[in-house]
Amino acid sequence: MEEMLKAQELSKTFKLSKKQQKLEKTTTKTKTAVDRLSFSAYRGEVFGLLGPNGAGKTTTLRMLATLIRPDTGDAVIEGSSIITDPNGVRSKIAFLTSELKLEEFFTPDYLFDFFSELHGVAPAERDERKRRLFGRFGISDFAGVKVANLSTGMKQKVSLVISMVHDPQTIIFDEPTNGLDVITARVVTDFLQELKAEGRTIIVSTHIFSLIEKICDRVGIIVSGKMAVCDTLENLTAEKSLEDKFFDIYAEMEGKVL
C-alpha cells in the first residue's frame, strides 16, 4: 500500500478571545482543538475522520490543506510537507468545505479557466478536462450562467468540479454532505467513490455514521482533538454497529478526560 498522506503528532491550540470564552462557557484562555493527532491514508482508499461537533475535525483538515499551521507535528502529502512546502501541498490536493465559496459573479466556465491558470494547467489539458467534468455533472448547459443564478445543488457541483481542475490525487473533504439535499448528497458520494476507483486518496470528515459506513475503508475516531481509534471499517464494525462502537469509545474517552 502506497502511503499518500502521513500526519504526525499534529496539534493546534487556539487562543480564545473574551467572546469565544463566553461562547464555549470556559474561563481558560486557550483551547486545544487538535491534540497530537497521527494517522496515514493510502492510495485508493477513503479515510474517514469521525467525531462529534467540536472534536477538531475541521481544524485537522485545515492544517492538512495548509490554511492554518499546526503548533507541533507535521504532515506529508505525496512527499510535500505542509510545513516546509505548503505550495507543493496546495498543488497536489483538492480541499473542499462548505466555507470555501466561489465568486458568485463569474460563470462556471470562467472559474474553471481561472483556477486552471492558478494551478498552471495547460489550455489543451484544461479544455479536455472541463468538457469531461462539466459533462459528468451536467454543468455544460449552465457553463455560461453566473454562479449567483445557479441552484444550491448546482453550485455544489461546480465547487466540486473547480476543485478538480488540476487533477489532484488527494482529495480532502470536510463534511461532504452537510447542508445538501439528498440528490446532491448522492451525487457527491457517488463521485467520491468514482475518484476512489480511479486510485485517488480521499479524506473526509463527518459526524454522520451512515456516511462513514457507506464510503470509508478506514476510520479514525476523534474525540476532543485526540485520535481514539484508527482502524479499518471492517474491524471496527466486526462485533457491533459503528454507532454502538463509537459510543463505547466515546464513553471510555470522556470518562478518562472528566
Place this chain on the structure above:
Amino acid sequence: MITIMKKEFARFFGDKRMVFSTVLLPGLMIYVLYSFMGSAIADQFMTAADHVYEIHTVNLPDSLASLKSQQDLEVIEADLADVEPLKSQIEAQETELLVVFPEGFDEKVAAYDSLTSQETAPLVEIYYNSVFTESGTAYDTVCGILEQYETSMANKFDVNADAAKRYDMATEREMTGQFFSMLLPMLLMSFLFSACLSIAPESIAGEKERGTIATLLVTPVKRSELATGKILSLSVIGLLGGVSSFIGTMLAIPKMLGGAAGGSMDAGVYGGMDYVMTLLVILSTVLVIIGVISILSGFAKSVKEAGALATPLMIIVMVVGVMSMFGDGAPSATYLYLIPFYNSVQCLNGIFSFSALPVNLAVTIGCNIAYTMIMAALLAKIFDSEKIMYI
C-alpha cells in the same frame, strides 16, 4: 499575478453597474452638479443683460440729467412727498431705486470747498434693497455714475486710467496656476480616495467576508502575487474613477466661474510635461491609497468595517489637502516629500503652480512606490495569517 489581475478586471469591467457607479457616475455627477451650481449662482447674483432699472429721483440736478439718457435706466422724477411711499415700495421690492438730491444741488456743490468749508458736504441719499438683486445692481450703477461725476469735478490725478494698458503684471498663466494649485490638489486627493474606497474594501474585505478568498488560498498561488495583483488592478480601477471625477471637475470649472472669470482660467496653460507629471504623481498616490485601504480591509471582518476603518484616514487626507489651499505654495525641503499623502498634495500644488522641483517629484514617486511595495508585502503576510483570515 497576471491571472489575478485579469480576474479583478473581469470582475470589475464585467459588471456594468459597477463600472457605471464607480467610474462614470462620479465624473458625471460632479460635472452636472458643479455646472448647475455655477448657473444657479449666476441666476442668483446677476440680472438679465437687457434689464431696465426703474429709478426715482427727487430734485434731479441739471448736471446729472445725463442719467436720463442712460440706456438701462428709466428715470422717473418725483417730489419730496413721494419719498416715504417710494421707500416702502422699495422695501416691498416693487420698485428699484430712489435717489434724493438736496435742493439746489449744483449750487451747493459749486460753493462747497472741502478744505475751508465749515459745513458738511451736500448729501445725496440713495435708497435701495440689497436682497432684491435688481435694486442692488441699480444702486451700484448709480453710485458709479455719481462717483465718476465727483472725480471729474476735482480731478488732480488718475490711477491706472489707461484701459489699453496692462497694470497687473501677473500673467494669465500665473493666475491660472495660483487658482488651480489651490483648488485641484485637494479635489484630486478626495476624488481618488473616494474612488479607491468604493472598490478596495469590496475586493478584499468582501472576498474575505464571502469566503471566496480562502478558495484562492488553497491554490498554489503565491500570497505575494495575490497581494500585488490585487493592489495593482485595484489601483488601475481607482485611477479610472479618480480621473473621471477629475475630468468632470475640469469641464465644470469654467461653467462654475461664469463667463468673465472663467475666460482667464484656461487649463491650456499647462503643457504635456505637466500632465505627464500629474499623471505619474496621482498614479503613485493611488497605489499608496489602495495599499493602505487594502491593509485596513485585510484586517476588517466585513466591507462595512473596512469602510469604517478607512474613514479617519480619508479625513486626514482631506485635511492635508485643505491645508495646502492655505499654505504659501509647495515647500522645497526634500525630506518633507517622504511623508505619504502630504507629498502628493504638495507635488500637485507645485505642478499646478509651475514650481515643482524635479527632485521632490522623484522622491515622492519613489517613496510612494516603495511604500506600496512594503504594503504589498504586508498584505501578503495578512493573507498568510490564519489569525486574521479565519476568525
